[in-house]
Amino acid sequence: MSGATVPRPLPAAISRTIPQPRPSAADPILDVRDVTLRFGGLTSLDGVSLRHGRGSVLAVIGPNGAGKTSLFNCLTGAYRPQQGSARFWPTAPASPTSPATPASPASPAGASVLAGVGERGVDLVGRSPHRVARLGIARTFQNIRLFPEMSAVENVQVGVEVRARAGALRGLVPTRAVRREEREILERSHLLLDFVGLRHRVRWPAGSLAYGEQRRLEIARALGTSPSLLLLDEPAAGATASERRDLVALIRAIVDQGVSVLLIEHDIRLVAAVARSIVVLNFGRVIATGSPEQIRSDPAVIEAYLGDSDDGADDGADDRAGDRAAGQPGDGADGREGRR
């Protein structure tokens, strides 16, 4: 993060802007079972199952075309898989009007969103993106999707307003409560910009920010929706070495706030720095699950990245698989070739 540092420890005010359940990795936040997604004759996801423990980072890696983004799209309502379920156990969202007091399921906002969510959680499959966001899942995109003409703080406001009570009535009925809510949305947006190290860019048009800054702005906007689960799709793409280090600190800080993270990332070193557990996809199937150490030495993973497990099994193939995973120029790792 050039010119800015992720605050450590976080300002107390920020820690009040993100819901803080008492996370335990033993509690699932997400349980994906047997998800299959087809596009005509192409099977993009083939019986994918994974379990994500609350309050931790689970990384999803795999060669290009393995199905990682398709999985995110199934979880966030962009795609509807033909088969399978994705159970999610949300926590009550923080209210933008009173960020110091997280809403409980008993509050009006919490009750409407969490109605019907019991011990079995809620199945995300078939829900609209809007409904998924209201349940407490936010995402960033592989290709940055900001509003380039709007300022950094306005972009974050868009996220925070997802939870706002006044909604479309805000412009029509400027009551005292509405004005107070607007002030609080703005304050929270500033705090989130501070959190991701963009305090000095508040008024800058999003499109004028450096690439790494835009990625952090996307994260701030996603956090604005008060998610309990944050999906990051290749957040380090195009980042410099120092931006990658800052990203590690930022992801750790997000998890410290009680937000669970599902991370797609090609940079295996970054993944190993933040994730306790990794799921590896190849051709739409889960080929391995385990700790970073287990994954780095897994023959199926090495084969997926190198195309031949015999190729240097004892001469550092796992390191080269890591380099492939890092998406280094000229690596030629393109899983789209030879796809069904």
Ligand SMILES: Nc1ncnc2c1ncn2[C@@H]1O[C@H](COP(=O)(O)OP(=O)(O)OP(=O)(O)O)[C@@H](O)[C@H]1O
């Ligand atoms: N809307 C779509 N229509 C047709 N095919 C699709 C669609 N979305 C994804 N696919 C196909 O599904 C497969 C998995 O793609 P996906 O983007 O999920 O892979 P990925 O692991 O995220 O790849 P990358 O690392 O390159 O982003 C690919 O073969 C892709 O072409």
